[in-house]
Amino acid sequence: MELGGRMMIVEAFYHQPVATWYTKNSTVHAYMQRRIFYAVLNDLYSSVAVELAQPHARISVEMVFRGLYDFSRAVWRDKSTNVVSYLVKTPKMLGSIKQ
Secondary structure, eight states: OOOOEEEEEEOTTTOOEEEEEEESOTTHHHHHHHHHHHHHHHHHHHHHHHHTTOOGGGBOHHHHHHHHHHHHHHHHTTSOSOHHHHHHHSHHHHTOBOO
């Protein structure tokens, strides 16, 4: 017997639901979460590359991902509200541009 369930996309700061899906397949949710995570990370990575006027090959996806932790700390301290602006402001400190 497989257990199904709902998967809900929630807006990050206000925790309001954006979309909801229901399926009887219990294994689809992990797959969907990974597809959504990588889609958001890829979009963020591309935005950082455009703002820095750098080719995509020079931007480190891993360091952009790690920069999200620093951004979350800045949000808690009320020092930043836009993730792309924050990552573009501090690319050398975060190591987002490859050598």
